[in-house]
C-alpha cells in the first residue's frame with residue numbers, strides 16, 4: 001500500500017482553483033488505479049504551517065536531549081511536517097503563482113521541511129521520491145512569451161525539490177487561467193481551455209502511471 005501526500009496552497013476553493021481541480025483529478029485517478037492507497041491531505045491555505053523561528057531553526061541542528069523547552073516546542077511542528085513528508089511514497093503539490101512566486105504558505109512549509117543534515121543537501125531521507133507539482137498561473141511564461149524569464153515558481157521549486165532535496169520533480173502547468181475571469185484576456189480563452197484540458201489529461205495519466213509503479217515497488 002502506497003501513501004500519497006497531497007498538499008494544496010491556493011486560497012481559492014476547488015470550484016475556482018485550477019491547481020486544486022487538477023490535483024483533485026490526479027488524486028482521483030491515483031486512487032482509481034490503487035484503491036488500497038492512502039492519501040494524507042494538508043491544506044496550507046486553511047491550516048498554514050508556522051513561519052520558521054529561531055528556536056525551530058536552532059533545534060534542527062541539536063539532538064532532542066539538547067533542546068531547551070522553547071526549542072522542543074518549536075521543533076515539534078517542524079518534526080511532524082518532516083516525518084509526514086518522509087513517510088510518503090509520492091508527493092502532490094498545488095502551487096499557484098502569486099506575484100511571480102509561490103504562496104507564502106507554501107514557502108513557510110518548505111522552510112520547515114528543508115533541514116540540512118536530514119532532508120537536504122546530500123542527506124538521503126527524501127532522495128528519489130517523486131513530487132508532482134501543479135503550477136497554475138494566470139498568464140503564460142513559456143519560451144517566446146512576453147513574460148518569459150519572470151517565472152519564479154518552477155525554477156524555484158525545481159531548485160528546492162531537485163537540487164536541495166534530491167527528489168524527482170515533474171510539473172503540470174495549467175496556465176492563462178486569467179482568461180476565464182478577465183474580459184481583457186478573452187482572445188486567449190481557446191489557449192486557456194486547451195491548457196486546462198491538457199493539464200487534467202496529464203494529471204490523470206501520470207497519476208495512473210505513478211500508482212502502477214508504486215504498487216509494483218511495494
Ligand SMILES: Cc1cc2nc3c(=O)[nH]c(=O)nc-3n(C[C@H](O)[C@H](O)[C@H](O)COP(=O)(O)O)c2cc1C
Pocket residue numbers: 010011012016017018019020095096097098099100101136137138139140177178
Ligand atoms: C495574490 C495573487 C497574485 C497573483 N499573481 C500572479 C502573477 O504574478 N502572475 C500570474 O500569471 N498570475 C498571478 N495570479 C493569478 C493566479 O496565478 C491564477 O489565478 C492561478 O490560476 C492561481 O492558481 P489557482 O487557480 O489554483 O488558485 C495571482 C493571483 C493571486 C490571488
